[in-house]
Amino acid sequence: MDNLWSEDDAARLVAHYAAEGVDPDLALRTYSSRLLGGVPRLVMHGGGNTSVKITVTDLFGEPVRVLCVKGSGRDLGSIEPDGHPAVRLEPLARYRRLDTLSDEDMVNAQRQNLLDTQAPNPSVETLLHAYLPHRFIDHTHSVTATAIAALPNLESVCREIYGDRVACVPYIMPGFALAKLAADIYEANPAIEGLILAKHGIFTFGDTARRSYDLMIEMVTMAEEHIARHARPTPAFAPIGLPERIMPAATALPILRGLLGRASAGRAPTRWVLSPRSSARIRRFVDGAGLADYARRGVATPEQVIRIKAQPCLLPAPDADRADQWRVAAQDAIAAFVAEYDAYFARQNARTGGGKRQLDPLPRLLAVPGLGIVGVGSSAAAAEIAADIGEAWIDAVLDAEAIGRFESIGEDDHFDMEYWSLEQAKLGKGMEKPLARHVVAITGGAGAIGAATARAFAAMGADVAILDLDHDQAGSVATSIGPRALAIGCDVTDAASVGRAFDAVCARFGGVDIVVSNAGAAHGGAMADLPDRVLRAGFELNFFAHQSVAQNAVRVLRTQGFGGALLFNVSKQAVNPGDAFGAYGTPKAALLALVRQYALEHGRDGIRANAVNADRIRSGLLSDSMIAERAAARNLSEDAYLQGNLLGQEVRAEDVAQAFVGAALLERSTGNVTTVDGGNVAAMMR
Ligand SMILES: [Zn+2]
Numbered sequence: 001m002d003n004l005w006s007e008d009d010a011a012r013l014v015a016h017y018a019a020e021g022v023d024p025d026l027a028l029r030t031y032s033s034r035l036l037g038g039v040p041r042l043v044m045h046g047g048g049n050t051s052v053k054i055t056v057t058d059l060f061g062e063p064v065r066v067l068c069v070k071g072s073g074r075d076l077g078s079i080e081p082d083g084h085p086a087v088r089l090e091p092l093a094r095y096r097r098l099d100t101l102s103d104e105d106m107v108n109a110q111r112q113n114l115l116d117t118q119a120p121n122p123s124v125e126t127l128l129h130a131y132l133p134h135r136f137i138d139h140t141h142s143v144t145a146t147a148i149a150a151l152p153n154l155e156s157v158c159r160e161i162y163g164d165r166v167a168c169v170p171y172i173m174p175g176f177a178l179a180k181l182a183a184d185i186y187e188a189n190p191a192i193e194g195l196i197l198a199k200h201g202i203f204t205f206g207d208t209a210r211r212s213y214d215l216m217i218e219m220v221t222m223a224e225e226h227i228a229r230h231a232r233p234t235p236a237f238a239p240i241g242l243p244e245r246i247m248p249a250a251t252a253l254p255i256l257r258g259l260l261g262r263a264s265a266g267r268a269p270t271r272w273v274l275s276p277r278s279s280a281r282i283r284r285f286v287d288g289a290g291l292a293d294y295a296r297r298g299v300a301t302p303e304q305v306i307r308i309k310a311q312p313c314l315l316p317a318p319d320a321d322r323a324d325q326w327r328v329a330a331q332d333a334i335a336a337f338v339a340e341y342d343a344y345f346a347r348q349n350a351r352t353g354g355g356k357r358q359l360d361p362l363p364r365l366l367a368v369p370g371l372g373i374v375g376v377g378s379s380a381a382a383a384e385i386a387a388d389i390g391e392a393w394i395d396a397v398l399d400a401e402a403i404g405r406f407e408s409i410g411e412d413d414h415f416d417m418e419y420w421s422l423e424q425a426k427l428g429k430g431m432e433k434p435l436a437r438h439v440v441a442i443t444g445g446a447g448a449i450g451a452a453t454a455r456a457f458a459a460m461g462a463d464v465a466i467l468d469l470d471h472d473q474a475g476s477v478a479t480s481i482g483p484r485a486l487a488i489g490c491d492v493t494d495a496a497s498v499g500r501a502f503d504a505v506c507a508r509f510g511g512v513d514i515v516v517s518n519a520g521a522a523h524g525g526a527m528a529d530l531p532d533r534v535l536r537a538g539f540e541l542n543f544f545a546h547q548s549v550a551q552n553a554v555r556v557l558r559t560q561g562f563g564g565a566l567l568f569n570v571s572k573q574a575v576n577p578g579d580a581f582g583a584y585g586t587p588k589a590a591l592l593a594l595v596r597q598y599a600l601e602h603g604r605d606g607i608r609a610n611a612v613n614a615d616r617i618r619s620g621l622l623s624d625s626m627i628a629e630r631a632a633a634r635n636l637s638e639d640a641y642l643q644g645n646l647l648g649q650e651v652r653a654e655d656v657a658q659a660f661v662g663a664a665l666l667e668r669s670t671g672n673v674t675t676v677d678g679g680n681v682a683a684m685m686r
Helices: 007-018 024-037 089-095 103-112 126-131 143-149 154-162 176-188 209-230 249-263 280-286 291-297 302-308 320-351 380-403 411-418 448-459 471-481 495-509 532-560 582-605 624-633 638-642 653-665
Strands: 049-057 063-069 086-088 136-140 166-169 194-197 201-206 273-277 365-368 372-377 439-443 463-468 486-489 514-517 564-569 607-614 673-676
Touching (some): 089 126, 136 209, 143 194, 143 209, 154 209, 201 209, 249 320, 249 372, 249 495, 273 495, 280 291, 280 372, 280 380, 291 380, 302 380, 365 380, 372 380, 448 653, 463 471, 463 495, 532 564, 532 582, 532 607, 564 582, 564 653, 582 607, 624 638, 653 673
Parallel strands (some): 166 194, 439 463, 463 486, 514 564, 607 673
Antiparallel strands (some): 049 063, 049 136, 063 086, 136 201, 194 201, 365 372
16 A cells, blocks of 8 residues: 655645644644545545644633544545544543443533534544544554454454554444543553554554554555465355346346335335446455355444445346346345344344334345446435445455455444444434435536536436537536536437437436436428428427437336436427427427327326426527527517516526426426416417
C-alpha cells in the first residue's frame, strides 16, 4: 500500500488553516485523515475514525486539554477541521472508573463535554481514542486488516507478522467496554505501536500525525505481504457449473426488482434501486462452490452488518434458456431469506428481552452466480454503498481464506450490532423525498425542457437517466445533477437504440418507474405543399419514437409488476393546430391518441399514461431567432410575445418540468392532459 504523505502538501494545509486560527496539529490531523479517507481499501463510506489531543484556551484564558475526534457521520476523505469536534479529555477520563456505561449515557457524556454545543456527535469510538495516551490515533477498517482480524488464530498470525509491535483485542462491539479493554491491553504492553481488533479493524498511534499515518500504511502493507507470501489455492473457490447462457443484467435486474418489491408483503417499501457489481474477483467468489458456506459465516466488520445485514441473499444463476424457472427459484430464495430474517429477529429479540423494532426483512446484498453481486438500496447512492461494502466483505473473505479460515462474529453479536440502540434511535428520522426510490428516464434530456425535467425529478429524490441524441450534452446535464445521474446516447427514431438505452438504465439502476417521453422537433410547411418525406420524418420523431419509448417502458414496468408512469410531452398543437405546422401538429394529435390508448390498455397493470401540453417555451424547439421572428410578425416585443397568455407571464422550461413531476405524483390520474401555457382559450382541452 502506497504511503501518500507529502511534507509540502501537509505544510500547505497547515498554512492554509493557520489563517483561520486552526491549531497546526488539528490541521495535520485533517491532512492525514483525508489521505486515509481517499483510499477505499482503508476507509469507505464514513468508516474509520481519527483523533488528535491538543490544548486549547477557554474564555477565561485557562488551558483545556481536548480530544479532537471524528464526528459521527463525517467522511474522512473530505473532512474539514470542524469534522473533528473537541471534547474535554479530563471528564472523559473519569468515566473509565465506572464498571459499565450504557451507550446512551456514553453519547450523552461525550456531548456534554463538547466545547462547541453545535458540533456533531463525537464518534462512538471516542472513548477508545480518549483512553489511549498518544497524541495522534488512526483507526481504519482496512480490508486487509479485517481479513487478518477474521482469522481464529489472530494472535499467532499477528505475532508472525508484527512480532511484539502490535497487540490484539478480542471482539467486543464498539462502546465503553471495548474502550476500557483496549486501554487495559495497551497499558499491559506500553511499547506497542498498534492494536488489531478482532473482527473489526486496526488502530495505530504516535506522537506526530506522520508517525501514526506511516504506521497505518506500514502495518497494512505488512499484512498484505504476509497474505501474498502465504496464499494457497482454496478448494472452496472451485467454480460451480454455470448455465450455458446467462441472462444479461438488463433482463435479470428488473425481474429481481419486482420480486424484492413484492417479497415483504407490504412490510417494506415496494421500490428499491439496484446496483450490480462485477469483477474477476467477485465472479470467482459468487461462482465458487464455497459461496453458501461463506455467506452463512457473516460479515467482516461490525459496521458492515448495518449496511448489508449479516449475510447476502444467494440466488441461482440466471439461466437465459430457463427464464421462468429462474424467476420462481429466485422468488423462493428471496422468500426464504425473508423467513429466515423474521425467525432471526424473533429469536434474538426474545434473547435480548424484547422491545426492539424490527427492520425490514429484505436483503441488501444479492449474490448472483454468473453475474456478480447486486447492492439493494433506497437510492442509487445507497445501493452503491451496499455493493461497495459487499465487495469489501468478499475481499476480506478471499484474503482470509487464502491463508486460513474466515470467521465472523456469531449471531448474537450480529444482532447486537444490527439492533444497536444507537442505530435504532436513528430509525424513523429523516423523511424520504416524494420520489425517492424511483428511477426516471427522460428522452431529449439534454434540451431545455428535458434538462429542467431531469433536475426537477432529481430534486424530488429520484435517480435519473438522461437520454439524448447528443451524448456529450446529456453528460453535461448528468454531471450538473450529480455523480449518479446517468447519461445515455439514444436516437429515439431508432427502435434498437431505444431498446439499448432502456437496457442501460436497467443494468445501472435495476429498472425504471417513470418515463418522460420528451424528445421532439418541429418541421414547418403548408400541408398541401409538404413533401411526403418531411411529414413522414415528423411522424417518425413525434409519433413513432414515442411509441418505441412507451413499448420499452411497458416491457420493463410489466416485468417489475408494480406499475409506473408514462409521461409524454405532447403540445398544444395536438388540439390547436398552427398554420403551416402540420408536420408537427398531426403527429402530435396522433400522439395524444397514443397516450389515451396506453392509459386504456395498461391501467390494469397500474401503468398510468399522461400528457403535458406546453406552448411557447424558450427551448431548442422554439429558438431565440424564432422568437424574434414571431414577435416581429405579430408586431410585439419578444417579452410581449412570450407573455401573450391569460396570466401575462412567460412560461419557462422549469414550469413544464413541474407539470411532469406533478403528473408523476398524481397517483389516481391517467389519460390526463396538463396544459402549461399560461392560459390560452384556443388550446384549452375540451
Ligand atoms: Zn471501528
